[in-house]
Structures are given as structure tokens and as C-alpha cells.
Amino acid sequence: MASQKNAETAGQPHDLELFFDHSADLLCIAGFDGYFKKVNSALVKELGYSNEELLENPIDEFIIPEDRNLTRSIRNSIKDGIPLLNFENRYVTKPGDVIWLSWTSIPDNDRELVYAVAKNVTHHRRLSDYRNELLSNLTKANRDLKQLTYSTSHDLRSPLGNIIGILSLIDSSKIEDVETLKLIEMLNQSAENMRKTLDAQINSLRENENVVANSEFINLNECLSTVTNSIQSYIQTSGAKIDVSFDAFETVRFNKAFMESIFLNLITNSIRYSNPNKAPFITIQSKLEQGIKQVIFSDNGVGMDMDNVKGKIFGFNQTFHDHKESKGIGLYLVNNHVNAMGGSISVESEVGEGTTFTITFLESDER
Numbered sequence: 001m002a003s004q005k006n007a008e009t010a011g012q013p014h015d016l017e018l019f020f021d022h023s024a025d026l027l028c029i030a031g032f033d034g035y036f037k038k039v040n041s042a043l044v045k046e047l048g049y050s051n052e053e054l055l056e057n058p059i060d061e062f063i064i065p066e067d068r069n070l071t072r073s074i075r076n077s078i079k080d081g082i083p084l085l086n087f088e089n090r091y092v093t094k095p096g097d098v099i100w101l102s103w104t105s106i107p108d109n110d111r112e113l114v115y116a117v118a119k120n121v122t123h124h125r126r127l128s129d130y131r132n133e134l135l136s137n138l139t140k141a142n143r144d145l146k147q148l149t150y151s152t153s154h155d156l157r158s159p160l161g162n163i164i165g166i167l168s169l170i171d172s173s174k175i176e177d178v179e180t181l182k183l184i185e186m187l188n189q190s191a192e193n194m195r196k197t198l199d200a201q202i203n204s205l206r207e208n209e210n211v212v213a214n215s216e217f218i219n220l221n222e223c224l225s226t227v228t229n230s231i232q233s234y235i236q237t238s239g240a241k242i243d244v245s246f247d248a249f250e251t252v253r254f255n256k257a258f259m260e261s262i263f264l265n266l267i268t269n270s271i272r273y274s275n276p277n278k279a280p281f282i283t284i285q286s287k288l289e290q291g292i293k294q295v296i297f298s299d300n301g302v303g304m305d306m307d308n309v310k311g312k313i314f315g316f317n318q319t320f321h322d323h324k325e326s327k328g329i330g331l332y333l334v335n336n337h338v339n340a341m342g343g344s345i346s347v348e349s350e351v352g353e354g355t356t357f358t359i360t361f362l363e364s365d366e367r
Contacts, residue, residue, distance in 0.1 A: 026101065026118040032079055034058050037113065046120060048094030064090045064098060074276055078107045078114055086238045087276040088121060100125045102237055124234040128268050132329045135261055139336050160198065164191045215341060218256045220246050220286065220295070227263040238271045240280035248286040252293055252361050258337035265330035266357060270299035275352070289360075298356040304349040313347060 020027055026043040030036050036054050044051055047062065060068050067089040078084050084105040090098050105116040167188050175181055224244065228235060235242070267282060274280040278300055287294045304313070313331060334357075338345045342362035349355040 026120070028116050028118075030059060030105075030114045030116060032112040032114070034060060034075070043118070046093070046099070047091060053094075062091050064092055066090075075114075077277065078105055079109075081107055081109050082277050083107065084116075084276050085279050086240075086271070086274050088272070104239075119237045121234065121237055124231065124237075128231075128264075132265065132333065135333050136329045139333060160191060160194055164188075164195065167191060215253050215255050217251050218254050218259055219251055220259070221250055223256060223259045224263050224284065227260050227267065231264070231268065234268070234271065238274070238280055240267075240271050240274070240282060242267070242282045242284065245283075245285040248288045249293055250286065252295075254341050254343075254361065255337070258341060262334050262337050262359070265334050266297050269330050270301055270355075273301045275300060275302055275354075293361040295359045295361075296356065297359070298354060300354040303351045303353050303355055305351050306347075306349055 020038075020040050023040055024042055026046055027040040028036055028043055029038040035058060039051060039054050044054065047054065049062070054062070060071070063071055071089050074084060074087055084103060087103045087105075088100055089103070091101055092098055099120055100122045101118040102121045103116055103118045105114050107114050167184065170184060172181060172184060175184070221244070228242065263284075270282050271280050281300045283296070283298045285296050287296055335345055338359055344360045346358045346360075347355060348358075
């Protein structure tokens with residue numbers, strides 16, 4: 001009798017209401033007209049508005065102005081019956097805080113409704129931005145310090161040349177004082193030593209312009225695991241899948257911290273700029289091209305118009321998408337890290353078809 005009763009009551013409206021109201025996820029039902037039709041207590045608590053306030057006002061009023069146009073365009077694609085996966089936009093809570101929500105939505109065209117679930121990903125956003133800002137500042141400080149050293153070494157050559165020239169005009173044969181002769185000899189020797197030191201410094205800076213960190217044999221799997229473990233929650237929330245194959249080679253001579261930063265920025269970028277209608281899918285593989293080691297990183301994201309971004313893609317503070325959170329730092333750091341180790345990076349991309357980065361390493365011999 002008990003099992004029969006359970007079968008009879010399962011799926012009743014009050015069961016669905018209980019699930020809806022007590023879910024820890026942010027759940028809502030929205031209409032094609034741009035209004036919430038039903039919100040659960042978790043969403044009410046997260047945004048801080050009352051249930052009535054959320055239902056009586058257009059959804060756009062709770063979204064920051066910078067994200068409204070993008071949200072409207074995505075909403076139109078949902079009306080065409082296309083499910084939405086991993087779309088992120090910013091909401092303003094009643095206390096005035098801005099939070100990032102990641103949405104997965106399923107349309108019901110017959111009823112003109114959208115069933116949606118959201119996650120608060122603000123923490124992941126802030127951590128990623130903070131890390132990139134720190135790395136960017138460090139890279140810039142290192143570059144500025146190198147430039148200062150080069151300028152100082154170069155600028156000192158002129159006055160030093162004058163000193164050497166003046167010393168060469170002194171006729172030592174006319175000086176009888178032994179102590180004076182020793183002092184002049186010491187000055188000549190010191191000036192010559194300083195000239196050699198400055199020349200060597202300038203040559204070293206020219207020859208090792210990109211060398212800013214030590215390199216060692218690192219394990220790509222270990223570096224990738226360190227990164228994915230640190231952002232595991234972000235990966236799971238986005239629904240991203242990462243397919244890894246380091247069959248061609250697993251170790252490479254590189255800087256470990258740089259490699260982890262490269263993986264971090266490329267993965268988070270792939271998730272951040274994923275296609276709203278597809279779950280992010282990332283492939284990372286090693287490849288030997290005529291004995292040269294390469295790592296190929298590909299995603300199925302929104303892609304880029306290469307004709308428009310050519311020459312700017314790795315520039316500082318360059319952004320190419322209508323995402324106001326873009327800092328233009330991630331790819332700048334990736335490029336700097338690769339170049340600093342003597343390698344190179346190329347990119348292929350097509351709008352709507354994803355992006356592929358090819359990192360070519362300096363050393364070609366396998367360990």
C-alpha cells in the first residue's frame with residue numbers, strides 16, 4: 001500500500017513546489033516578455049529583493065546597463081528554441097552589490113516560458129581578475145626595470161667616453177710625481193673597466209632580451225592538474241569538458257609558473273568566451289612538428305574575426321568581444337610568458353567556430 005501511495009503522489013504539484021523552493025540553486029521561470037514569472041527563495045535571497053519586486057519589474061532592471069544589450073540578444077536566441085548554456089551576466093543586488101550569475105536555460109515555446117538555473121560565480125571572476133592583475137603588474141615592472149637598466153647603461157657611455165678622452169690627452173711624460181702617475185693610471189684602468197662592463201651589459205640585454213626566468217624540465221600533466229584543481233568549481237559550474245592528450249611528449253624545458261599561468265588564462269578564457277548555446281569543450285595536446293615540440297590548445301567558443309584582430313590579439317589591454325569584464329590582460333600574459341622562454345605562439349580562429357592556439361617551444365630535443 002505504501003509503495004502504491006508513493007507512486008500515486010509522486011510528481012504531484014506540491015512535490016515540484018517543494019523542490020523548487022528548497023533548492024540551493026537559483027531557480028526561476030521567466031516569460032518571453034522579459035519578466036520573471038516565478039522565482040525560488042534562493043534567488044530572492046541572493047538578489048535581496050522581495051518576491052513581489054522581482055515579479056513586478058522587467059528582468060533588465062536588475063541587470064547592469066552594460067550587460068543588457070548582450071542579454072537581450074541571448075534572450076532572443078532562446079525564443080528561437082535554442083537552449084542556453086553557461087551564459088554569464090551581472091546583476092545588481094538590492095544593497096547595490098554587483099554579482100556574476102552563470103545561467104543555463106531551457107525554453108518552452110508553446111507556453112512562451114524559459115526555465116532557468118543559475119550559479120553565483122562572482123568569487124571565481126574576482127580571483128581570476130586579481131591573479132591576472134598581479135601577473136600583469138609583475139610583467140610590466142620587469143619590463144620597465146629591464147628598460148631602465150638598458151637606458152642607464154646606454155646613457156652612461158657618453159660621459160664615460162668623455163672621461164676616457166680627457167685622460168688620453170694627459171701627457172704622462174711631463175709628470176714627474178710618482179703618486180700622480182699612479183692615480184692617472186688607476187683612473188685610466190677604472191674608466192676602461194667601466195666601459196667594458198657597460199658594453200657587456202648592453203650586449204647581454206640585447207642577446208637575452210626575452211630571458212626573464214629560469215627554465216627546467218617540467219611535466220605538462222602536473223602543471224595542468226595544478227591549474228584545473230585550483231579552478232575545479234569554476235570548470236564544473238560551467239559544464240566545461242577538457243580533453244587532454246600529451247602522448248607526443250609530456251615534459252618540456254620551460255618555466256613552471258609561466259606554464260601554469262598559460263594554462264590558467266587559456267582555460268578561463270575558453271570558458272568565459274564560450275558559445276552560450278554549447279557547453280565549453282577544450283582540447284589540449286602535445287605535438288612534435290619536425291622534431292619541434294608544440295602544445296595545441298583548442299576550444300569551441302565564440303571565436304574571433306582574425307581580419308579585425310590581426311596584430312592586436314596579444315596586445316596589452318586589447319579586447320575583442322562585447323564583454324565588459326574583459327581586461328585585455330590574459331592573452332598579453334600568455335604571449336609574454338611564451339616569448340620570455342624563447343618560444344612563439346600563433347592563433348587561428350573563426351567567429352562561431354572556436355579558437356586554436358599553437359605554442360612552439362624553443363628546445364626540440366626530447367628528454
